[in-house]
Amino acid sequence: NAGVMQNPRHLVRRRGQEARLRCSPMKGHSHVYWYRQLPEEGLKFMVYLQKENIIDESGMPKERFSAEFPKEGPSILRIQQVVRGDSAAYFCASSPQRDTEAFFGQGTRLTVV
């Protein structure tokens, strides 16, 4: 059973470009969470999605950030017009139910130059 798959593992973008981060949950998991981790800081919740629905996006900046989890295909975290402050590790996690163990993918390290 494959784990949570994220790609790309490393992403370099110039300021003003768009970044697209992908996450395929574990088989049988329909709940997806995105977290951001800045250097020397903890994991910060960004958004929680189920198939075709955004349940909670309270941790995501109102501007430039969006997320989706379509009926078919991976969950996408999109960051438009990236700035240097967006440089961080972005982790996706999935769970089979909403209040149980969540398993993390390998993360995408975004560097904005």
Added chain:
Amino acid sequence: QKEVEQNSGPLSVPEGAIASLNCTYSDRVSQSFFWYRQYSGKSPELIMSIYSNGDKEDGRFTAQLNKASQYVSLLIRDSQPSDSATYLCAVIRGSGGSNYKLTFGKGTLLTVNP
């Protein structure tokens, strides 16, 4: 008051000793508790979950939960250098619509010295 608090460490123990990691949480209605291990530059890895008061053992790891004191701990017996990592405490609140959001502490850096 922070939702989930951990001593940032570093906590240094000799090989073979017991490492004790502590975590407190502020939301009294929290129901689910997890410990993750994160090696430098890697992703968090789930090592223990605990849902009811008392102890839960899995190999060299024991999680302890005391809901009255809002305290959860992780004991690592016979510590090995490979246990050197940051340990993250995570909590799911149990009230209403928020019972899905994993809230993390900042983590405790553990170093096991050979």
